[in-house]
Amino acid sequence: MLVMDSPSANGLKALAKTYQSETGIEIKFVEVPYEQLATKVILAAKSKQATYDLAQVDAGYMPQIVTAKALAPLDDLIAADKDYNYDDFPEGLKAYAKYDGVSYSVPLSTEPYLQWYRTDLYTTLGLTPAKTWDDALANAKALQAAGDIGYGGVYDASGAAYFYLSMLQSSGGRLLDPETNQPLLDAPVAKTVMARYLELAKYGTPGVESATVFDAVNSFSQLNVGQMILASGWWSTVNDTASSKSTGLVATANTPLSTDGPYEPVSSLFGWVAGISSASTHQQAAWDFLSWALSAENAGAFIDAGAPPPARISTTSNPEFLEKLPYLAAAGEATTDGLPLPRIPELSQIIAVISQNISAMVTGQKSLDDGMAAAQDAVLNILVQSGRYNG
Amino acid sequence: MTSIAPIEAGDRADSAIAGPPASTVRRWRRLEDALFVVPTWIFMLVVGVVPAGLAVWLSVTDQSLTSGTGDFVGLQNFMLAVFTPRFMGSLLVTLVFVVLGLIVQFVLGYLLAVALHRQLRGFQIARTVLLIPMLLTPVVVGLVWNFMFNPDLGIIGSIVSLFGGSVNFFANANLAIGVIVLIDSWMFTPFVMLMLVAGMTGISDDVRHAASLDGANWWEQTRYIILPMLKPVITVTLIVRCVDIVRLFDTIYTTTKGGPGTATSTVSLISYATTFQYYDFGQGAAMAIALTVVMFPVYFFYIRMTQV
Amino acid sequence: MSTRSVFGTWATQAALVIACLVAVFPLAWVLLTSLKNTRDATATASEALSFTPTFENYVDVVSSPGFLHAALISALVTITATLGVMVVATLGGYAFARLRFPGRRTLASVMVIVQVIPSVVLVIPLYRMVSEVGLYDNWVAISFIMTGLSIPFATWLMLAFFRGSPIEIEEAAFIDGASRVQLFRYVLVPMVAPGIATAAIFTAIAVWNAFLIPVVLGQTEAVTLTVHVAQFITFQGIKWGPLCAAAVLILAPIVLFALAMQRPLVKGLTAGSIK
Numbered sequence: 025m026l027v028m029d030s031p032s033a034n035g036l037k038a039l040a041k042t043y044q045s046e047t048g049i050e051i052k053f054v055e056v057p058y059e060q061l062a063t064k065v066i067l068a069a070k071s072k073q074a075t076y077d078l079a080q081v082d083a084g085y086m087p088q089i090v091t092a093k094a095l096a097p098l099d100d101l102i103a104a105d106k107d108y109n110y111d112d113f114p115e116g117l118k119a120y121a122k123y124d125g126v127s128y129s130v131p132l133s134t135e136p137y138l139q140w141y142r143t144d145l146y147t148t149l150g151l152t153p154a155k156t157w158d159d160a161l162a163n164a165k166a167l168q169a170a171g172d173i174g175y176g177g178v179y180d181a182s183g184a185a186y187f188y189l190s191m192l193q194s195s196g197g198r199l200l201d202p203e204t205n206q207p208l209l210d211a212p213v214a215k216t217v218m219a220r221y222l223e224l225a226k227y228g229t230p231g232v233e234s235a236t237v238f239d240a241v242n243s244f245s246q247l248n249v250g251q252m253i254l255a256s257g258w259w260s261t262v263n264d265t266a267s268s269k270s271t272g273l274v275a276t277a278n279t280p281l282s283t284d285g286p287y288e289p290v291s292s293l294f295g296w297v298a299g300i301s302s303a304s305t306h307q308q309a310a311w312d313f314l315s316w317a318l319s320a321e322n323a324g325a326f327i328d329a330g331a332p333p334p335a336r337i338s339t340t341s342n343p344e345f346l347e348k349l350p351y352l353a354a355a356g357e358a359t360t361d362g363l364p365l366p367r368i369p370e371l372s373q374i375i376a377v378i379s380q381n382i383s384a385m386v387t388g389q390k391s392l393d394d395g396m397a398a399a400q401d402a403v404l405n406i407l408v409q410s411g412r413y414n415g
Numbered sequence: 416m417t418s419i420a421p422i423e424a425g426d427r428a429d430s431a432i433a434g435p436p437a438s439t440v441r442r443w444r445r446l447e448d449a450l451f452v453v454p455t456w457i458f459m460l461v462v463g464v465v466p467a468g469l470a471v472w473l474s475v476t477d478q479s480l481t482s483g484t485g486d487f488v489g490l491q492n493f494m495l496a497v498f499t500p501r502f503m504g505s506l507l508v509t510l511v512f513v514v515l516g517l518i519v520q521f522v523l524g525y526l527l528a529v530a531l532h533r534q535l536r537g538f539q540i541a542r543t544v545l546l547i548p549m550l551l552t553p554v555v556v557g558l559v560w561n562f563m564f565n566p567d568l569g570i571i572g573s574i575v576s577l578f579g580g581s582v583n584f585f586a587n588a589n590l591a592i593g594v595i596v597l598i599d600s601w602m603f604t605p606f607v608m609l610m611l612v613a614g615m616t617g618i619s620d621d622v623r624h625a626a627s628l629d630g631a632n633w634w635e636q637t638r639y640i641i642l643p644m645l646k647p648v649i650t651v652t653l654i655v656r657c658v659d660i661v662r663l664f665d666t667i668y669t670t671t672k673g674g675p676g677t678a679t680s681t682v683s684l685i686s687y688a689t690t691f692q693y694y695d696f697g698q699g700a701a702m703a704i705a706l707t708v709v710m711f712p713v714y715f716f717y718i719r720m721t722q723v
Numbered sequence: 724m725s726t727r728s729v730f731g732t733w734a735t736q737a738a739l740v741i742a743c744l745v746a747v748f749p750l751a752w753v754l755l756t757s758l759k760n761t762r763d764a765t766a767t768a769s770e771a772l773s774f775t776p777t778f779e780n781y782v783d784v785v786s787s788p789g790f791l792h793a794a795l796i797s798a799l800v801t802i803t804a805t806l807g808v809m810v811v812a813t814l815g816g817y818a819f820a821r822l823r824f825p826g827r828r829t830l831a832s833v834m835v836i837v838q839v840i841p842s843v844v845l846v847i848p849l850y851r852m853v854s855e856v857g858l859y860d861n862w863v864a865i866s867f868i869m870t871g872l873s874i875p876f877a878t879w880l881m882l883a884f885f886r887g888s889p890i891e892i893e894e895a896a897f898i899d900g901a902s903r904v905q906l907f908r909y910v911l912v913p914m915v916a917p918g919i920a921t922a923a924i925f926t927a928i929a930v931w932n933a934f935l936i937p938v939v940l941g942q943t944e945a946v947t948l949t950v951h952v953a954q955f956i957t958f959q960g961i962k963w964g965p966l967c968a969a970a971v972l973i974l975a976p977i978v979l980f981a982l983a984m985q986r987p988l989v990k991g992l993t994a995g996s997i998k
Contacts, residue, residue, distance in 0.1 A: 026943065029954065054943040055789065057954050063691045068942055071854035075942040092694065179586075181674030231566020233586030234675060243567065373693045384676025387586050409495060410479070449825055451818035454811040455874060456830060461852075462845065462871030463837035469848035527742055530735045541739040543985040548746050550977050550988070552932040554949045555970045559749050562756070562963060570752055605746070606992065613993040662841045665934045669953065686843045691939065696847055703844040710839075718835045721879075 025078035026064060029055050031260045032133045032296050033080060035331025039317045042325070051078075051313060058082075059182065062089055062372065069094030069302060077304040078314065080132060083297045087123045088369040095128040095299040101311045102127060108315040112336045114359045121297050123367065129297035130318060134335035135257040136358030137190045137292045138276040138351055145172055145250050153251075153277035157195060157220055160251065160280045164227035167250035174227025176244050176252030179386045180236040185378035186365075187237075187253060190292035192217045193363055196285030199374070199403075200366045205413040209378075209400035213285030218385070218396055225386050233386050245270050253279060255294050256351045260330035276351045293362035295334075335359045370406050377402035474704045478697035488697070496698035497705040501677070501685065506709065508592075509661055509681045515596045516603075516660045517653055523600065524607025524652075531608060532615045542612075545605035553602070557669030560598050564670070588678035591671050595679055598666050603659070607652055614648030615641070654717055661710060682706045750974070757781070757967035780968035790969065793951035800866045800937075800947060801930045807870040808877045808926040809919055815874070816881020816918075817911060821890070834875040842935045850939050860942035868940070869930045876929075877922040880991055884918025885911075921987040928977055948973050 027033035033053065040051040054076065056064050062085040068075045069092050081089055089095055102110050110118065113131065121129045139160075141153055149170055154160035164174030178187045189199050197213035200206065208214060225232050229243045241258055243249050245268035254262075256276065263271045281289035298318070300310045316322065323339045327348055332355070333339050340346075340356030365371060378399050385395035407413035477488045496502060527545070531538055548556075563569050566583040575582050584590045618641065626636050642649070664683045667673065673680035673688075682702060690699030707714075763774035784790050818824055819831070849868055850859075858864035888911075896910045912919070937947040952973060955966035981988060 052943075054946075055954050059692070060938070060953075064942055066694060067691075067850065067939070068859070071850075071859035073854070073857060073859050075860045075944070088694070180672075181676060182672055229567060230572075230581055231583045231586070233583055234566065239567070247567075376688065376692065380674070380677050380680075383674050384678075387588060387675040387678075389588050389676045389678065446825070448818060448822040451814045451822060452824060452827075452830060455815040455818075455834070455878065458811060458871035458874050459830065459833045459837060462849070462868050463833055463840075466845045466848035466852065467836075467840070469851060470844050473847060473851075526738070530738050533732075533735055535732060535736055535739075537736070538739070539985075541743055542989065543982060544743040545746050546985055546988055547750075547978055547981045550928050550981050551974055552934075552949055552977070554932075554934045555952060555973050556749075558952065558955075558966060559753050559970060562967070563749060563752060568963070601745070601749075605742075609989055610993055658839045662839075664842065668934075683841055683843050687935075690843070690847050696851075699843075700847055703841060703847070706841060707844055710841075714836060714839055717839060718832050721831060721835055 025051055025053050025080070026056055026061065026076045027053050027080045028058050028061050030080075030296070031257055031331045033331075034260075035326045035329040035333075036080075036132075036317055038329035038331075039322060039325060040313070043313060043316060049309065049313070061085075065089050065094050065301075066092040072303055074301060074303040074305050076301055077306050077310040079299055079301065080296050081129060081299055083120055083129075083295050084365055084367075084371050084375075086121075086129055086297055086299070087367050088372060089299070090123045090128045091369040093302055096302045096304065096307055098127045098130065098300065098311070101308070101315075102130070105311070105315050108319060112320060112338050114335070114337060114356075116293075116362075117335055117359045120293065120295070120359075120364060129299035130314060131334035132296040132298040132318065133257050133332040134293070134355050134359055135255040135295045135332055136355055136362045137187075137253050137279055137294065138256050138354055139251065139279055140244065140254050140262070140274055140276050141251040142248070142270065142273050143275050144273045145170075145248060151250075153275075154280040157191070157280045157282040157284075161220065161223065163251055164224060168227050172248040172250050173229055173243070174250055175224045176235075176240045176249040176254075177221075177224050177228050177232050178235055178237050178240050179225055179228075179233050179382060180239075181380045181383035182376060183237055183379055184382040184386075185375040186294075188218065188221050188378065188382055189365055189375075190253065190279070191221055192285075193287075193292050193365075194279045194289050195220075195282045196287050196289045198285075198287050200368075200407075200413075204415070205366075205368070205407060206415055207400055207403040207407060207413070209396055209403060211285065214400075215392065215396050216284050218382075219392060221382070222386055222392065234383075244274075256355055257295070257332040259332065259349060259351060264330075276354065278354055278357075290361060290363045291358055293358050293364045295332075368412055370410050370412060373406050374403050377406070470700045470704060473696050473700035476697055478700070479695045492697040492701035493705065496689065496695075496701045502682070502702060502705065504677055505680050505682045505685045506706075508677070508679060509683075509706075511592060512595060512599070512663065512681065513657055513660045515592070516599050517656060519596060519600045520604045520607045520656060521649070521653065523604045525611055527604065527608040528611035528615060531612050542609070545608065548602045549606045551602070553665035554669050556598065556602060557666035560594070560601075560666075561670045564594055585671055586675055588675055591675055591679050594670060595663075595667055598670065599660060599663060602666075603656060607656065610648055610652040611645065614645045618644050651720065654713065654720070657713060658710075658717065661706070750978070753967045753970050753974075756963060757971050759964055763964075780964040781972075784965050784968045784972065789946070789951060789954075790948075793946045793948045794972075796862050796941075796945055797931060797948040800862050800869060801927050803866045804870040804873060804930045805923050805927045807866075808873045809923050811870070811874055812877035812881045812922055813912065813915070813919055815878040816885050816915075817907070819878065819882045820885035821893075834878065837872065838875040846935055846939050849936070853940055859940065860945050862941075862945040865933075865937050865940050865945055865947070866930075868936055869933055872936075873926045873929050877926050880922045880925065881915065881918055884915045884921075888914050917987065921991040924980060924984055924988065925991055928980065931973075931977070 027036065037053055044050050062082065065079050065081065066089060102108060117131050117134060121127055121131050139153055145167060146152070149166055151163050151166060154163055168174040178184050192199065192214060195213060195217045197211060197217055198208055201208055229235065229247065229249065231239065240252060241254065241261060244252055245262050262268055262274055265271050279291040283289055298314055300307050304310055318334055320336055320338045323333045323336065323345065326333045327345060335355050340352050346352050381390065381395045381399040384390040385392060390398065474492055475487060475489060477484050477486050531542060563571050564584045566572055566585065572582065582590065584594050622640060623636060626640050662683060663681060664687065667679055667681060667684055671679040673684045686699050686702040689695050689702060757780050758776040759774045760777050760779060819827065853859050853864045892910060892914065893906065896906050932949065934949045937945065938950045941947065941950060952966065952969045955962045955969065
């Protein structure tokens with residue numbers, strides 16, 4: 025199985041040991057760096073060789089991988105497997121694992137972006153978690169005035185766009201027109217949100233202008249960073265007693281929401297899915313393991329291994345789990361209210377060009393206007409070239 | 416690893432076509448002689464000629480992952496990927512790296528060569544130590560410098576803060592370019608040095624001695640005697656470095672990844688991204704082919720210089 | 724006197740000492756970090772020297788199956804490619820130095836192009852070709868390609884060594900009635916053995932260091948150390964301690980080589996360019 029070193033992969037590895045002792049089937053895990061994960065899956069598919077059976081895939085990249093015919097359709101396997109009980113998943117989450125109405129994967133983790141904050145700092149300063157983005161900015165100012173770090177942001181040239189687009193969705197904007205796929209980065213709300221996004225960098229760590237999500241998580245675990253927006257799956261990393269200094273001092277709340285644009289402000293839904301290689305010669309065996317590992321019975325073991333569980337209804341409503349993972353309730357809500365980024369194969373390319381422009385803007389190479397215009401242009405170009413938008 | 420072909424250090428045109436020396440061995444039949452290079456030909460065809468031809472083919476066909484048909488599309492990939500501000504920008508970045516890298520490495524390399532050439536006590540130790548960086552694994556070297564320049568944990572940031580400053584090398588376009596040039600120069604200034612030392616060994620001390628008797632000072636000696644005599648070696652060295660800097664990939668990939676913005680995105684980097692992150696094999700190939708075309712005068716010069 | 728009057732002896736030596744310190748410093752820093760636990764490794768640099776040395780990073784790295792597997796693959800690829808290059812480059816270097824065979828200019832030009840062309844040009848088609856013959860994610864393919872890419876440099880090196888060896892011995896052996904194979908086996912190969920060794924060192928280092936080819940052509944089985952080490956930048960933060968330990972383990976063989984073989988290396992690097 026191709027995995028990316030993440031809490032989800034750790035959970036699967038822990039379960040695979042149990043699986044081996046019960047069934048004698050050994051599952052070999054191969055770790056691949058995040059930015060190579062989709063590449064490896066696709067290259068393997070195009071080479072038509074079965075180099076792996078199972079893969080952990082970022083749900084946002086799933087459409088791209090499916091377009092490359094790298095994943096096998098799972099609908100028949102899911103339907104035939106009563107124990108897996110797919111009806112235990114909310115419809116929104118099922119849709120999340122589908123592309124063009126076909127299930128090419130099943131949810132491995134459900135990780136909405138949440139607002140994370142440091143309870144000790146908030147108590148000392150008398151702050152409350154932000155309800156709106158203006159609150160978040162005010163909190164950042166207060167934290168900085170007290171000598172702490174106001175906001176942990178992500179501004180690097182490859183991943184910043186995830187965080188900007190999530191802020192955009194939660195402020196009533198969208199990347200694309202849901203009907204026509206027209207890019208909307210030239211809308212007033214897109215610019216307002218970008219200005220705010222760049223503003224927040226002033227309250228970040230000294231190195232924030234180049235911070236990747238890894239740097240941001242590291243800062244949040246090591247330094248007095250008051251708040252940040254982060255996927256819920258990082259819970260076990262930030263609370264890892266061996267490496268984190270913030271253990272037990274962290275709480276989560278819903279993403280701040282503002283109405284700066286015409287759309288409904290929503291939190292953003294991310295997460296891993298797991299799929300089976302279309303070239304795999306052991307598809308049934310691969311499914312058997314997935315079905316077993318992600319079953320409702322194993323959710324407890326999965327959580328104990330530090331992994332964010334897939335948001336089954338039975339999991340997010342289980343009081344015992346809610347106590348262990350306080351964010352689970354929010355994850356449950358996000359599966360119905362949360363919105364994933366547009367599910368199109370061009371997403372990784374779009375993320376890259378927007379991130380590059382954010383990086384250029386935050387480091388002063390481009391002005392806000394130039395950067396937004398360049399980003400809109402580039403996204404438009406990508407969509408027109410691929411025929412996804414013909415305006 | 417640097418790449419060198421045997422280079423004719425002289426300017427004589429005839430040397431470029433000179434064959435092996437006349438000898439008895441010539442009596443062996445020429446076709447039988449060719450058997451010696453059959454393995455070489457096989458490898459060159461499989462890893463060089465065929466892939467290069469295939470790259471040209473990919474660059475004129477529709478190979479996009481999402482909508483690729485494999486059909487012939489003429490120069491469309493070039494229009495969409497090469498004649499764009501993005502590609503031209505990356506070409507400029509590549510050029511900046513070449514120019515800065517050559518200047519830094521030549522100046523420092525020359526000064527070190529002068530120092531080493533004096534063969535003072537311990538010069539062999541210095542030569543051995545300086546040999547190390549150029550042999551190291553570029554990916555690992557990139558990761559190591561990435562760590563040293565890390566804005567939060569890096570030693571270099573701490574050194575800067577001793578002087579009261581605070582700087583994030585990866586958040587400033589000029590500094591990020593400087594970091595890449597620094598890493599490349601750290602690795603390869605000693606290479607320039609070794610080449611120049613070898614060249615200096617060929618200059619007899621009498622020449623210099625005569626010049627100093629004539630009253631020429633150090634700069635005059637350097638400017639009018641040593642540099643002209645070293646010209647062939649300098650040319651070779653700088654061309655080798657130029658070709659290598661254009662190919663630079665590993666160290667950028669493991670440090671700035673092309674950022675901030677696109678400040679350090681070279682052609683190699685965007686071609687890689689287009690191919691393996693956007694999965695447009697045709698456009699990625701078009702960019703790589705375009706780079707080769709741009710570099711062709713240099714390659715041609717390189718071939719002309721080889722003594723074979 | 725010449726330059727001596729401008730640069731004092733001490734200034735010259737000081738410059739070389741500084742250059743050596745600059746060359747060594749990053750390596751020393753990595754070595755230092757590799758001996759720290761995670762908490763110390765991620766502490767700010769001002770606290771860099773206050774830590775308790777530990778070998779836990781090395782234990783972690785070496786005991787992880789991925790690292791050992793990658794080390795095995797790297798060793799396999801390096802050894803096979805080096806052996807292949809030694810044979811092919813010796814034959815080719817001899818041919819270029821001594822024989823007038825048809826197409827030598829063409830072959831030389833192709834070899835120079837293979838040597839200088841950016842790897843991104845070749846890697847895409849190579850991936851297609853390798854997939855076509857079913858060798859994707861197979862170390863044999865990586866070894867074969869690295870052999871091919873290393874042949875030009877090694878051939879030029881051998882060419883320089885053959886040119887530098889006296890032709891009279893060959894002629895004498897030929898007149899004595901030695902067959903071609905005998906001549907090659909008993910006269911030429913021993914004569915240029917130092918050259919073959921030098922070519923082997925350069926090839927081994929180049930193959931050991933390769934990244935782009937293995938990262939594209941390998942997947943789950945054919946993972947080399949260079950590809951493996953890039954994985955220490957993970958979703959859970961960069962593991963600097965283990966990363967530095969791995970870096971030390973990857974670089975150590977090269978540094979030892981450089982220290983032990985500096986003479987042939989210096990000669991090889993400048994070979995052919997200076998008359």
